[in-house]
Amino acid sequence: MKFDLIKKDPTTRARRGRVTTPHGTIETPIFMPVGTHAALKAMSPAQVEETGAQIILSNTYHLHLRPGEGLISKAGGLHKFMSWDKPILTDSGGFQVFSLPKKKIAEDGVYFRHEISGQEIFLGPAEATRIQNELGADIAMAFDECIPYPSTHAYAAQSIKKTLRWAEICMKSHARPDQALFGIVQGSTFEDLRRDCAKALVDMDFPGYAVGGVSVGEGLELLKKVVDYTEPFLPENKPRYLMGVGLPEDILESIERGMDMFDCVIPTRYARSATLFTSHGRLRLTHRRYRRDFFPVDPACDCYCCRNFSRAYLHHLYNANEILSATLAAIHNVRFYLNMVAGARDAIEQGTFAEFKREFLAEYNSQGKS
Template sequence: MFSFELLHQDRHSRARRGRLQTPHGVIETPIFMPVGTHGALKALTPDQVEACGAQIILSNTYHLHLKPGEGLVEKAGGLHRFMHWNKPILTDSGGFQVFSLPKKRITADGVFFRHEVSGEEIFLGPQQAMEIQNALGADIIMAFDECIPYPSDIGYARQSIQKTLRWAECCLKAHRRSDQALFGIVQGSVYPELRRECAEQLRQLDFPGYAIGGVSVGEGLELLKKVVDDTEPHLPADKPRYLMGVGLPEDILESIERGMDMFDCVIPTRYARSATLFTSRGKLRLTHRRYRRDFFPVDASCGCYCCRNFSRAYLHHLYNANEILSATLAAIHNVHFYLDLVRQAREAIEQNRFSAFKASFLQQYGAAGNSDD
C-alpha cells in the first residue's frame, strides 16, 4: 500500500525527484503539504485546495484529539471522509504542540498537560499518539518524539534523543494499521554528533520514512541548512525524507537542494489572513495604500484563480472592508504559489538544473529582504 521510488537524482546537487504511493493516491516529490490543523485549511474548501495543486495535506493529532476527538472522527469513517478529502493525509504526532505548551510535565513515558479549555490533565505518550492516529486514519503518521527548543545545551539534547529513540520503538510496537506508514523523527538540536546518532539508530528500526524534527524553532536559515547538512547523509536514500515545519520559499529551496523531499508549514494561509501574499518578485502587503489603485493581478506570472480574476486593488479593498473573501482569495494564491514552486523544482531536478533554478528564483524573489515587509 505504501512505497517510495527515487526517480532521479540531480547531477549537480543532492536534490531528488521521487514518487510516493499511498492508499489514497500518488505523491510526486519534492512536495509541499498545506496544513489543515483542525481538519480544514483556513478559509478554503477541499475543492479549492485541490485546485491549487495539493497532493497531500497535513492535520494535527493534538488538536483533533482535543476536539472533536478521534473517536468521533473514526465513527464518521475516518479523517478522509470526515473532512471530504480523498487524497493522502499526514498527521503529526502532537509532540511539537504539546512540548510548546507553557505548563507541561515531561516524564520518561510521555507528557502531562492541561486541556486548553477545561483545564483537565491529559497524558500523551507514544502509545496514545499511535492510538489516536490509528483512529484518525491518515496515510502517513508520525512517531511521538520530544521536540526541544532552540537553544538547548548538549547535555539535555543528548538525554532527549534517548527519549525520542525509546519512544520510537514504543510507537512501532503500538502501531496497529498496515495501511498507514509510520515515519520516525530525527532529533538532536544543532549538534551534528547527536543528529548522526539519532538518525543511525532510527535507521536500524527500518521505518518506511524519516523526518527531521526540531527545526523552525527559532534557529534561523543558516542553522537550518547546517542541521539538514549534518543529518541528510545518515538518512536512507530509498526512503522519503520529511523536513517538518518548513517554511518560507527560500527555506524549502535550500532544503530541496540538500536532499529533502517533503515540507509543511502554516505560513501560506496564515500570511494570507494578514494580507501578505507571495509573488515571484517577493512578498506584497496588500493593505498598503500603494495598492488602492493597482489594477494588476497579484502576480502576472501566476495562473491561480485569484490572479486570473482579481486585481490588487480589489484585494486591498476587501482587506480594508474586513471581508472574509480577502482571506480566501489570498489563501488560494499563496497555496498555489507554494505548490507551483515545488512543481517547478521537480521539473528542474529532472533536467539537472536545480541549483541554477534556485539561484534564478531567489535572485528575482529577493529573499534577503523583499517588498512590503
C-alpha cells in the same frame, strides 16, 4: 506506502521521487498545506484541490482535544470526515504539546492541561500512535520530544534517548498496515546527536524519516547545517520530510540538501495578514499603494485569485474586513508554493536544479518586500 526515487540532480543532493499511498501518489519534492483542525483556514477542500495540493496535514493533538478521534473514526476516518480523498499526514502532536507553557515531561510521555476544560491529559507514544491509527491518515508520525532552541548538548543528548525509546514504542503500538509510520530525527543543532539519532532510527527500519526540531528560532543558516548533519545518514530509498519548513528560501535550500517533503502554516497564516507571495517577493496588500493597482497579485500565477481579481480588489477586501480576502489570498499563497516545488521537480528532472534555485531566488529577492 511505496517510495520510488526517479532522478537525482547531478550537481546537488536534490531528488525527484514519488510516494504511493492508499489515497494516491505524491510527486516529490512537495509542499504540504496544513489543515490543523482537519481544515485549511479560509479554504474549502475543493479550493485546496484546485491549487494542486497532493497531500495535506492535520494534527493529532488538536483533533484529540476536539472533536476526538473516536468521533472521527465513527464518521469513517479523517478522509471522509473532512471530505478529502487525497493523501493525509498527521503530525503526532509532539511539537504542539512541547510548545505548551505548562506541561510536565515524564519518561513515559507528557502531562498537560486541556486548553478549554483545564482537565489534565496524558499523551505518550502509545497514545499518540493509537489516536493516529483511529484517524486513519496515510502517513503517521512517531511521538517525539521537540527540543527547544537554544539547547545544551547535555539536555539534547538525554532528550534523543527519550525520542528513540518512544519511537520503539510507536512501532510496537502501530496497528494499521495501510498507514506508514515515520520516525523523527532530533538532536537540536548538534552534529553528533543528529547523526546518532538518525542512525538509530534507521536501524529500526521506518518506512520514512522526518527531520524535526527545526523552525524553532534557529534561522536559515543553522537550519541548513542541521539538514547537512542529518541527510547523509538517511536511506536513499525512503522519503525524507523536513517538518515545519517554511519560507520559500528555506524550502529551496533544503531541497538542494536532499529533502523531499515540507509543511508549514505560513501560506495561510500570512494570507490572513494580507501578505502574499509573488515571483518578485512578498506584497503587503493593505498598503495604500495597491488601492488603484489593477494588476493581478502575481501576473505569472495561474491561481483562481490571479485569474480573476486585482490587487486593488484584495486591498479593498482587507480594508473592509471581508472574509473573502483571506480565502483569495490563501488560494494564491498555497498555489505559489505548489508552483515553486513543481518548478523544482522539473529542474531536477532536467539536471538544472542549482540554476533554477539561483534564478528563482534572484527574481524573488529582486524587489524586496513591499
